[in-house]
Amino acid sequence: MNCNVAIVWMHDYLDSELPRDDVLQLKNHLLSCTACRVRYEQLERTEALMRSKMDSPAIMDSEQSARLTQRIVSQFPAKRRRATGWTRWIRKHPAVSVAALFAIVMFSSFVTMWQQDTQLSISGADLAQLVIDGDTVTVPEGVHIQGDLTIENGKANVLGDVEGNVTVIDGQLYQASTAHISGQVKKIDQALDWFWYKVTQSISSLAY
Amino acid sequence: MKSLEARLARLALKGDQSAFAELVGLYQDKLYHMAYRMLYNRQEAEDVVQDTFLRVYKNLERYDDSLKFSTWIYRIATNLCIDRLRKRKPSYSLDAESNDHEGLDGYSMIPSDNRTPESELLLSETQHIIHQAIETLPAKYKSVMVLRYLQDMSLQEIGDVLEVPVTTVKTRVHRGREFLRKKLEHKL
């Protein structure tokens, strides 16, 4: 048996892909060829070392894991969450769904209205340290922003510290693991809030 | 029969937040593990996991449940890791090594209750050698080896995740294994 073939077969064997008959042939070769035997033993040990050492369960403790979960779950876009509460509400109140349907027509025109005004605006006490790129406002890593920060029609990308509240209106908020926000984090969707307000209004006008 | 994940994904798509949280619970730690082995940096690994779920959430409508959910989510995560590896400047790994001691094995690997000075030293040395061996693997081999050894995936599953033919995966496993063997030769 050729040594080059033997080397390919060694790998196939370690991948559990070598047919039984070939395994016997390989074993015979390894018994007679020292170079291949040494190589096979090294490959086998590499395999064992990688498997055992790569998988260290202590790599993330439960505290880090919980913090990460918290960070991921808090990132969910507010829109879909809002929409669910709303659908459930319609299901519970079929009588007003006609009014709601009417409101949906209104809603879409409001959305268009809101979307026409999509200029990014930022307000806060400490804006000099922010990095603005297109519609993304970044609080760079290691930077401390004093006071509240409000971002409208844009994406907030928080990598550093904010000593105050962060409010995002009609936009997205991304918090990196390095981020620290001492105050409250609020996401407001104006179009939906407006819509909600309109729906409650039309319901009360129907009731009386 | 639908898998648990496919069912959770469908509920999440309907707006069920707790179903999505359950998906996070099922995959978060596994993904972190994989990303950490690819990037050897805690911060980046966390960011990749977070990004993965954000993409999952945004693309739930497009999830095709003829594909295993795990294949889909690992595909998103490995692509994010490979992107990061490609963006790294050549000097990065050197910088990371000197600055990111917290991420550099040894200390963080050992459960805190047996963190004695001896075990720390012993572990960190082996871990360090393995770390260096994996670190120097090119991205396309690294992803294959991490999925193979850490996630214990079959060659077929790895091919599905990386969207390459099984024969390619096989070649990469063989080459990757030879590469690691040479790196570890004197320590074996």
Ligand SMILES: [Zn+2]
């Ligand atoms: Zn031979």
